[in-house]
Amino acid sequence: MKFYKYLVLNFYNKCEKKNHMIKAQILITLCSILSLDVLAGTPAPLNAELYFITPSNGDIVSSPVTVKFGLRNMGVAPAGVQVENTGHHHLLIDIDLPAMNQSVPKDNQHLHFGNGQTETELELAPGKHTLQLLLGDFSHVPHVPPLVSDKITVTVE
Numbered sequence: 256m257k258f259y260k261y262l263v264l265n266f267y268n269k270c271e272k273k274n275h276m277i278k279a280q281i282l283i284t285l286c287s288i289l290s291l292d293v294l295a296g297t298p299a300p301l302n303a304e305l306y307f308i309t310p311s312n313g314d315i316v317s318s319p320v321t322v323k324f325g326l327r328n329m330g331v332a333p334a335g336v337q338v339e340n341t342g343h344h345h346l347l348i349d350i351d352l353p354a355m356n357q358s359v360p361k362d363n364q365h366l367h368f369g370n371g372q373t374e375t376e377l378e379l380a381p382g383k384h385t386l387q388l389l390l391g392d393f394s395h396v397p398h399v400p401p402l403v404s405d406k407i408t409v410t411v412e
């Protein structure tokens with residue numbers, strides 16, 4: 256990426272005497288590269304998929320709820336272990352997605368499964384709850400592109 260930036264800057268310098276349109280075009284390119292760099296994270300394969308094996312959207316369940324995490328075309332590795340095309344699961348409870356370019360928060364609405372677990376027994380109060388999975392890399396940051404499951408709603412009796 257740094258080499259790419261160097262090439263663009265170099266090209267920009269060479270074009271200094273040409274018209275402003277070219278300069279503007281190069282600046283736009285440069286800006287997009289710089290912001291891409293800021294967002295750069297651990298890459299994930301485009302065909303990877305994150306989903307709930309159980310429960311399903313709309314299920315009526317009783318607490319504790321068995322939640323099983325499904326992941327296709329990627330592997331699970333514990334937090335702290337940097338292996339290509341792997342990550343660990345995060346379960347988001349009754350909350351929207353966090354920022355995709357920083358570590359997933361760690362609290363009772365953002366559960367980390369940093370030992371590489373692929374299921375859990377979840378205590379939930381009676382009523383409706385939303386659940387969503389988000390894969391994180393070795394440092395708990397979502398991949399690029401992020402792996403996010405559908406957000407499902409379950410009703411606890």
Ligand SMILES: [Cu+2]
Binds near residue numbers: 343344367369394
């Ligand atoms: Cu994590």
